[in-house]
Amino acid sequence: MRLVFAGTPEVAVPSLDALLASDRHEVVAVVTRPDAPAGRGRRLVPSPVAERAAEAGIEILRPARPREPEFLDRLRALAPDCCPVVAYGALLPKVALEIPERGWVNLHFSLLPAWRGAAPVQHALLAGDEVTGATTFLIEEGMDSGPVYGVLTERVRPEDTSGDLLTRLALAGSGLLAATMDGIEDGSLAARPQPAEGVSLAPKITVADAAVDWAAPALRVDRQVRACTPAPGAWTTFRGERLKLRQVSLAPEHGGLAPGELAVDRQTVRAGTGSHAVALGWVQPQGKKPMPAADWARGVRVAPGERLGDGDQGAQGDRG
Known part of the structure; x- marks a missing residue:
């Protein structure tokens, strides 16, 4: 399949690497957040996903908002079959969701419907969960509510920080996302609705x-x-x-x-x-x-x- 990958932070890079290494799919572009100020000098720096895409020679799209007409026109011209997503960091409007024939498929770091939202790993640790995981699902307009393609589980260790746990989930999840793309392409995977029970929310953790x-x-x-x-x-x-x-x-x-x-x-x-x-x-x-x-x-x-x-x-x- 032709893929346009959407992601921004370091935890998205393993999934981009897994898709770049696949002999079944072609990553034709990435979508990421605009360059952001960092360090004491507040110099603008590209996101980790943008840096990896530049190394691979892939087109980089950096819309300030993913509803911008210029971005939507370019996405249509790229004609992706599917858009895999890992921690992109912006809400996707309906008009963007409708462009790829097979939709946008998100890798989310929880066992949905548990911990829908921006900080699932942090909330799993706060709640004392002994097991968490990752889920691939088809993005709908609701927050992390779309039907599920695949899951993996990960034991939470007593000494885990959110950084430790997220690093392991990002590595394991990259394989899950690649396998999900394979299953969507060959028709062996069908998305299943999430259970109505067990929904919990994971809003951003503030200072x-x-x-x-x-x-x-x-x-x-x-x-x-x-x-x-x-x-x-x-x-x-x-x-x-x-x-x-x-x-x-x-x-x-x-x-x-x-x-x-x-x-x-x-x-x-x-x-x-x-x-x-x-x-x-x-x-x-x-x-x-x-x-x-x-x-x-x-x-x-x-x-x-x-x-x-x-x-x-x-x-x-x-x-x-």
């Missing part, structure tokens, strides 16, 4: 959502930090300044600390929660590089009784 509530149980704090790593990054405050948390671990043998209260010894920094303490792994003070929590604590000289989360209200207003 405000990533602020740690130290009054929550330790298990919740652990899940939140892992779900928000690497983005948007779990955080708290200390002495009124933001402190990012890159890792925590449960310390059930240690109690007696108030929520957010710190206890420091030579090798360990513990913080109280609504249940038992957690041990801080790596932290990142505002304007500095990540460092082991013990090094941070020595540098700031934590005093007895000091707490994390001492200025969260003011910090939440500053999302820079």
